[in-house]
Amino acid sequence: MTGPAMVGDSFRLGYRFQRHWDVSMASAFFFGELGAGLFVVAMLYPSWPVLIMGLLITGIGKPWFHLTHMGVPNKSWRAILRPDRSWTSRGLIGIVFFSGAGVLYAGALATDGLVPLGDVWRVVAFLAALVVMTYQGFAMSHSTAIAIWSTALMPIASLLYALAGGAALMLVLEGVGAGLVHAPLAVLPAATLGLAGALLVLHASLLHAAYNGTPGAKLSARLLVRGRYAPAYLGVVVGVGIALPLVVLGLGGDSLPMRIVAAVGLLGGFYAFRVVIFKVGVYEPVMRFGGIRTPR
């Protein structure tokens, strides 16, 4: 590749990997979206045990990994202070409403209406879940710093993965039974198949946008498709995470083992996407400013 190369921490002009958001942040993103997605899918039944499961995945998994990442965890409550401009603050407020309204809605279902205003909590919980499912994508895309993140596709990726992850997990829970749902949802396998198909289109769009974007976005895309992260991206994110569920569900596999294979694949691909999209984020070199060329 001609032009500036990856230069790490050296004092050379070139591309630098972002390393501020790492695997612990990727894990926080994964659990946050998965839990909210499972909650929304569970609302279709509705199944209060699975609603609680979704709340726990988001309520425990996400903060655990966020606090692991934070430099000053005991001050992390301050993250709620700037909803006027920060997607992090908006998301945290969303999580608070999601958790509160979600528990009340699940409580209303579990107690057959002893908890009042069940319909109100349902609407609030759903809207808050929508925030939780998408805000991380907005947080990634709102700045132009990391070119491959700076796309309207990031919030859509968050939403699709959240719903697909929730549907995949629900496939297994439904198959396991154990009184978690009153009756299976006939469209769930087809819906999960559809979501996997949508993810395929999403990735094609993401790569297309990156290859036609800034040099930094192109570099990130090359790293995904031909570079050091190609095995993880093509093999796990696309292969195991999308192609495998498409084949299994598309061929009509509806037994519990097939559901487990599809779900593990999809969830594995989901987590791998979260990790690898952080890994390939690059800062562009400052030398490309206006009409300036470096002196000869």
Place this chain on the structure above:
Amino acid sequence: MARWGMVFSLARCIGCNACVVACKTENELPDSIFFTRTFVEEVGTFPEVSRAYVPTLCNHCEDAPCEKACPSGATYTREDGIVMVDQDRCIGCSACAVACPYDARSMIEQPKENRGLFGGAKAPARDADPDKSDRWRAGTVVKCDFCSRRVDKGLSPACVAVCPTEARIFGDLDDAESAPSRLIRTRNGAQPLPEKNTRPKVFYIDY
């Protein structure tokens, strides 16, 4: 109120890195933390090769994406345009760091084995100036602040003061006759990565 900015002359910069050393010393920066860096690029092919030196630091952008990303309000812009980080408010989420297109921010990692920020050694100038001690908190994000303490006393930033070739020119961008304003106007000053729409207050000339 002044609006502080800086101009870098690419022709004058000789890549001596005196600015980097002065900055490290003035700001008592821990290991691997740099507020300013002078990047080098080799240009041309043998036998016609040369080196270009490109000084960089926080650009104190007018439309700072780091300030918008900060959820705790730790990042803020002073009236004089200097973008600051309040160490008391920073929670170390690094949202600002991934929002900065210039990779101008650094996280001070938690010191390992309780060896402190300087690996057990004394911080430079700790004895000479108590005001400098314990300036940085582990777990927070830090960056250049145009040596705001020096600027408030009427001095120029340490990197500007020490530059042997006067490749760094600091001044009030709102004063049309200040050195940086004249240079930007007469020498076609250009901002780094203008397509990022951050409106940096650091300009480059002589290319």
